Amino acid sequence: MRTAARGAATLELTPEPTLAARQRMALRDLREAWALRRLCATLAWLDIKLRYRGSMLGPFWLTLSTAVMVAAMGGIYAALFHMNLRQYLPFLALSLVLWGYLSSLVNDGSAGFTAAEGMIRSVRMPFSLYGARIVLRNLIVLAHNLVVIVAVFAIYAIWPGTAGLLAVPGFALWLVDSLALAMMLGALCARFRDIPPIVGNVLQMMFFVTPVIWRPEMVGAGREWLLPFNPFYSTLEIVRAPLLGEVPDLATYASALFYALLLVALTWMLFVRVRGRIAFWV
């Protein structure tokens, strides 16, 4: 076997404890994770394969359970909200699938570094790789669940039209948010073990507070201006609304962008500060 080429350069493992040096190290972490993207993709894919090894339907169990949930909740809430299914079901399918992605990303992210303890302690690996792995893993799940959305849209003959294209930049922002969220939660939860249950509770609450199963209009006339203050609403809306053929308003975009910037900035500050300590925390 010939020598592997990895890490041929000098590794300055512990630079001066200045902010600039720490930022360089954090940047290097991201660069190294990018260089290892094939490993990252394989890890994410194996995570999925492993979860469903030996099951007949494999990852499509996810699709099936989402479909059952959409059908059940669709029937009940359409009746409760006095809406017809054609209006309500596409909205609900989209909402549930997208929210499912978000909530499983948050839950996975909380356990991100602690779950990878064995690996962190035995090989040097960029920490952002663990974050990216969680994002990728959840994207694969999301891709399986898309089938439900497509099916519902097909049944009710719904086509978002050109507005649908707006979902693309929306989703690009989601990717950035996702990575930042996974990294931030991973680091915080490795250090403070009380955080995961808190995160779980907050998420549960947000599910009901945010227009996920109820339509944003239902908040009542004159109160719509309150919605963009909820980061979950605006972030959800910039992907969901275009896919339903609606164009989100400016306030929604502004809010989504603002919260994304805030999240990324906070994560970066945290990551620069604690990157070197994570190995001691897990």
Next chain:
Amino acid sequence: MAAEIDVRGVSLDFPLYHGNARSLKRTVFSTVSGRMGNDQKHRVVVQALRDVTFHLSSGDRLGLIGTNGAGKTTLLRTLAGIYEPLVGKVRVRGTLNALLDPQLGMNPELTGRENIALRGLYNGLDRPALRRLEEDVAEFAELDAFLDLPVRIYSSGMVVRLGFALATAIRPQVLLMDEWFLAGDAAFMEKARGRLEDMVRGADILVLSSHLTNVVLDWCSRVIWMDQGRIREDGSTREVLDRYAAHAASAGTLAAA
């Protein structure tokens, strides 16, 4: 490019955050007596390394000796870039391979083949190289049909064989090795020796942590004796090993008396 390791004034504290601090305190106290304290923020910390300084250049073969809890493994992990100390500098030049524990970060739920692929990807191998790695490891580890079964169901011997084959398949310039590596059964060691020696000879720098003085004698040209996180002695293999043996003997008689 010549390999090089430069360690200057490295101190490393382990913060203990989790679990029942008091009982953990007692547990740790018994193994690393006298090396516990509270830091400024009143967290319990273990002083794992204290002011460690040494330099290795191409051709050096360093042995680390010392009792359990002396800081050998922590030092290896620091060299591997897994732990980053807050005090001091560590610089490593050259490709690096660290054989720290038999699992080597393998996922026991994955099959042998999948674990091999992950290791290959970690080392940045392309597809043909990956296939060669797989063949090479499969042949040496003699796993046959087990290669496609989860590592979880392997016997401990098979795990060691797989870990060993994987670890020795990739040749680094700087090789960091913990002693578990030399702990296989006799028949396996016979077979492993050639392969291991090949890799050790191929590496520019070897750092080996071991209890077995004969292994250190065979392979190392220089020995550092670690004691309670500090370098107690640093010198040629013979000298340091002799003094270490004398120390162990006197400690033994003290304990007996």
